[in-house]
């Protein structure tokens with residue numbers, strides 16, 4: 001096969017859905033690098049802003065069991081993730097969510113991080129009130145007047161005085177233990193207006209390829225399983241994407257829909273949209289690796305917790321592998337949306 005030939009990659013997703021094939025663009029030197037009314041819950045104490053520093057990363061103080069840092073580096077990663085999903089939804093009229101909510105009055109974003117999704121939704125629907133809630137104060141210096149970014153632990157009682165038309169969660173994997181997920185979905189159900197929608201987007205931490213370009217003994221190939229193991233030992237599974245649909249249905253939601261899609265890592269796909277998505281996802285991964293790895297490996301690594309330096313060396317090796325343009329790698333992301341009965 002000529003290097004410039006397009007190769008069709010096919011993949012049967014784990015739920016049996018047919019996945020769109022990603023075509024490889026081999027006509028490039030490297031896909032990486034340079035070329036390219038609020039609630040009464042609002043309270044931002046300075047101690048919250050200082051956070052808890054561990055191994056050079058800043059963590060929210062509201063809980064000590066959440067694995068992800070809340071610092072500038074991780075906010076940059078979250079913004080890249082936001083951009084990734086915008087690009088992959090760029091052929092949709094609404095790039096922000098799939099739920100058929102046309103004129104929302106109240107929207108809630110759980111675990112809003114830097115608040116980027118909530119801000120975009122507030123801009124798109126200026127008549128809506130959009131609440132974003134997170135354990136850590138968002139870095140955003142300006143938000144639209146209809147957007148409220150609040151610091152709150154969603155496992156505590158909710159204090160909003162209105163019902164929402166849409167509640168959104170994205171990349172909350174590993175945030176909650178099994179029974180806590182049930183509690184969160186129950187609260188979502190109770191706090192949605194009749195006919196309102198829940199929508200959740202979660203990625204699969206395992207990196208895959210369809211053409212054997214990823215050596216099975218590579219650090220990247222072992223990455224997903226390594227963290228699924230850590231998270232299981234932590235009692236907060238990272239396999240959220242496999243469980244969310246059934247849990248959402250169990251909470252009483254109807255018309256539940258499920259979409260599984262590939263997110264390339266690196267600019268290897270030929271298709272322009274996937275190439276751009278891959279380029280951004282490379283940045284998402286490259287900037288995110290350290291923050292994704294540090295907490296879980298230093299506390300729940302196998303066979304025993306790793307030292308911070310061991311984690312840094314591991315992350316450097318993974319980052320180095322990611323720079324190899326010959327790897328045609330991707331991960332899955334699953335989107336589930338469902339409705340509270342009228």
Ligand SMILES: C[S@@+](CC[C@H](N)C(=O)[O-])C[C@H]1O[C@@H](n2cnc3c(N)ncnc32)[C@H](O)[C@@H]1O
Pocket residue numbers: 060063066068070078079081082110111112113114133134135136152153154155169170171172175
């Ligand atoms: C990986 S980030 C995703 C951020 C954002 N949803 C996005 O897609 O970019 C997960 C966020 O959930 C927040 N989080 C975790 N547990 C939480 C809780 N119990 N209550 C509120 N937010 C929580 C974390 O602080 C973090 O900002």
